[in-house]
Amino acid sequence: MSLLSVRDLTVKFSNRGQSVTALNGISFDIARGERVGVVGESGAGKSITGFAMMNLLSRPGYIDGGQVLFEGKDVLKMSAREQRSLRGNRMAMIFQDPMVTLNPVLTIGQQMVETLRAHRKLSHEEARQIATVKLKEVYIPSPEARLDQYPHELSGGMRQRIVIAMALLLDPQLIIADEPTTALDVTIQADIMELLLEMCRSNMVGLMLITHDLGVVSQVTERTLVMYAGRIIEAGKTRSIINDPQHPYTQGLINALPQQTPPGSRLKQIPGSMPSLNAMPSGCPFHPRCPLANDLCRTTMPKVVQYADVEVACHEVQRLQSDLTSEAAQ
Amino acid sequence: MLQYTFRRTIAVLPTILCLIVICFFLMRLAPGGPFTSERPLPPAIMANVLERYGLDQPLYVQLFTYLKNIFFNFDFGPSFAQRDRDVNDIIAAGFPVTLTYGFWSAVFVLVLGIPLGVIAALRQNSFWDYVMTGFAIFSQIFPNFVLAPLMVLTFTLALGLLPGGGWNGGQWEYVVMPAVALGTSYLANVARITRSSLLEVLGSPYIRTARAKGLPERTIMIRHALKPTLLPVISYMSPVFVYMITGSVFIDVFFSTGGIGQSFIDAAYTRDYSVILGLAILYSVLTFVLNLAVDLAYAAIDPKVRSGLK
Numbered sequence: 018m019s020l021l022s023v024r025d026l027t028v029k030f031s032n033r034g035q036s037v038t039a040l041n042g043i044s045f046d047i048a049r050g051e052r053v054g055v056v057g058e059s060g061a062g063k064s065i066t067g068f069a070m071m072n073l074l075s076r077p078g079y080i081d082g083g084q085v086l087f088e089g090k091d092v093l094k095m096s097a098r099e100q101r102s103l104r105g106n107r108m109a110m111i112f113q114d115p116m117v118t119l120n121p122v123l124t125i126g127q128q129m130v131e132t133l134r135a136h137r138k139l140s141h142e143e144a145r146q147i148a149t150v151k152l153k154e155v156y157i158p159s160p161e162a163r164l165d166q167y168p169h170e171l172s173g174g175m176r177q178r179i180v181i182a183m184a185l186l187l188d189p190q191l192i193i194a195d196e197p198t199t200a201l202d203v204t205i206q207a208d209i210m211e212l213l214l215e216m217c218r219s220n221m222v223g224l225m226l227i228t229h230d231l232g233v234v235s236q237v238t239e240r241t242l243v244m245y246a247g248r249i250i251e252a253g254k255t256r257s258i259i260n261d262p263q264h265p266y267t268q269g270l271i272n273a274l275p276q277q278t279p280p281g282s283r284l285k286q287i288p289g290s291m292p293s294l295n296a297m298p299s300g301c302p303f304h305p306r307c308p309l310a311n312d313l314c315r316t317t318m319p320k321v322v323q324y325a326d327v328e329v330a331c332h333e334v335q336r337l338q339s340d341l342t343s344e345a346a347q
Numbered sequence: 348m349l350q351y352t353f354r355r356t357i358a359v360l361p362t363i364l365c366l367i368v369i370c371f372f373l374m375r376l377a378p379g380g381p382f383t384s385e386r387p388l389p390p391a392i393m394a395n396v397l398e399r400y401g402l403d404q405p406l407y408v409q410l411f412t413y414l415k416n417i418f419f420n421f422d423f424g425p426s427f428a429q430r431d432r433d434v435n436d437i438i439a440a441g442f443p444v445t446l447t448y449g450f451w452s453a454v455f456v457l458v459l460g461i462p463l464g465v466i467a468a469l470r471q472n473s474f475w476d477y478v479m480t481g482f483a484i485f486s487q488i489f490p491n492f493v494l495a496p497l498m499v500l501t502f503t504l505a506l507g508l509l510p511g512g513g514w515n516g517g518q519w520e521y522v523v524m525p526a527v528a529l530g531t532s533y534l535a536n537v538a539r540i541t542r543s544s545l546l547e548v549l550g551s552p553y554i555r556t557a558r559a560k561g562l563p564e565r566t567i568m569i570r571h572a573l574k575p576t577l578l579p580v581i582s583y584m585s586p587v588f589v590y591m592i593t594g595s596v597f598i599d600v601f602f603s604t605g606g607i608g609q610s611f612i613d614a615a616y617t618r619d620y621s622v623i624l625g626l627a628i629l630y631s632v633l634t635f636v637l638n639l640a641v642d643l644a645y646a647a648i649d650p651k652v653r654s655g656l657k
Binding site (some may be wrong): 071073075101102103104105109112113114116117119120121122123124131132135136167169170180183263275 | 382550551552553555556557558559560561562563570571573574648649650651654
């Protein structure tokens with residue numbers, strides 16, 4: 018049994034009686050200790066997926082169907098109390114910008130101790146001790162002193178280390194990291210990513226890494242989900258997706274990497290931009306930007322098929338696949 | 348923090364000195380004087396009176412004597428208009444009155460305004476939210492000089508519940524209407540500011556973090572949301588406190604409370620130089636004290652401000 022299974026998860030946003038679909042029945046699994054990357058352009062629904070898994074969507078967003086099974090139990094059907102005992106305890110979340118995700122009026126110690134004491138019967142002193150140990154694990158110098166400091170007294174990299182330590186406080190089974198390094202200096206980004214990887218490896222923690230940095234995904238994760246317009250359009254081993262992407266969108270993403278272009282020439286970008294939620298094109302949502310689009314793509318959403326090493330939702334890939342099978346039949 | 352308070356206190360002394368000098372000369376620029384009237388006094392008597400109050404001296408000597416009396420004897424001089432009373436007496440009689448209803452007015456504003464704003468924010472776009480918004484608009488179109496007569500009409504003349512004026516040693520019935528009339532428009536503003544501030548805080552990433560940590564909702568509200576929510580309220584209240592505690596001229600006059608607002612008006616009409624000057628000094632000292640108090644409250648809540656004070 019996988020640690021986490023998401024089944025047909027649908028998220029909508031309501032606005033004055035009208036609702037738009039932000040997440041269109043997505044399904045995926047994360048095994049124990051597995052590291053999964055979620056990539057895609059801004060607005061693809063990556064962060065919404067993360068929030069929905071914790072059932073933390075705030076209005077006007079709401080979950081319109083599907084299941085989030087954590088160790089076999091549906092999070093969405095649990096009582097508020099059960100959900101709370103899961104959050105921060107079994108599933109932890111790391112957010113994008115450490116400058117604003119820590120409460121400015123509480124000390125680091127207060128914010129760590131309260132998390133521990135919300136889930137375990139501990140005295141204040143015991144909780145502080147655990148917090149100190151965790152801060153040491155993420156290589157924070159003089160952790161005792163840090164506990165009494167306020168977030169604004171620390172650097173961005175330091176704060177993100179603290180956020181990671183905070184996520185690890187209760188030894189969770191799964192960490193959802195929503196672009197944990199985008200707000201940081203490039204030099205610190207690599208450090209933080211390495212730290213996160215090390216922590217997940219040594220503690221056997223599952224990781225869902227939401228990012229748009231394909232380089233990070235290839236270094237850290239074992240499996241990758243590519244999202245576009247609220248759907249998973251390609252999923253598989255990270256190595257396969259990076260080396261041999263099948264969906265034209267994923268191919269476009271990888272071709273757009275600066276390393277793929279000789280210095281001095283234009284980057285190969287994907288023309289156009291992601292459709293907005295209330296103007297979703299018919300058929301495959303990628304067809305207006307797809308170089309291979311045909312009439313079928315404009316009318317019908319492709320099904321997910323297994324091709325090469327990946328699962329992919331594309332009519333063109335489907336055609337190639339059926340060509341192969343018919344060849345094999347002959 | 349103590350050092351900061353001390354520094355601020357030292358810094359205010361020259362400010363007050365400048366203020367005294369400016370007020371002193373401004374008053375003298377206005378035509379007329381405390382003893383000019385429709386029927387002029389005979390020159391001999393006039394000279395006597397002026398001599399008695401030291402007004403025959405050159406201006407700079409008068410100023411110097413005035414300052415000397417304040418700094419050495421804490422004496423703000425005799426009233427020019429009211430025989431046998433000096434400025435210290437007038438302040439001692441009027442200020443406790445103003446302070447009392449000003450204080451209750453501030454309590455009324457905070458104790459009702461903050462919870463109203465919180466409820467409106469938590470039940471956004473609900474019945475109570477609309478009630479609050481309606482109340483805010485209502486209080487803007489009924490400033491205290493409209494509200495006070497309406498209250499007297501309702502509670503005194505129609506219902507006979509509360510006295511329409513007077514003070515009677517500060518018995519509660521006499522305090523209610525001045526305090527409410529003075530505070531209502533601020534109350535609405537405080538509720539409005541609390542509402543929008545709380546909504547902003549609740550949408551902030553650190554509240555999301557608190558939720559993701561699995562904290563109970565009550566802890567999130569009280570520990571994580573309340574303090575940051577109050578910061579803009581405190582900023583807003585800083586000048587309002589001064590205004591409330593020094594009282595409103597209108598409230599004093601309308602409810603005949605005998606507060607210092609009334610004395611200020613009388614003194615301005617009669618060119619009672621020493622009273623005007625004494626009250627101006629009182630106002631400026633109060634402004635300083637309350638501003639300092641608000642700044643310290645700010646520092647107590649916001650660690651960023653606190654480290655800035657060092």
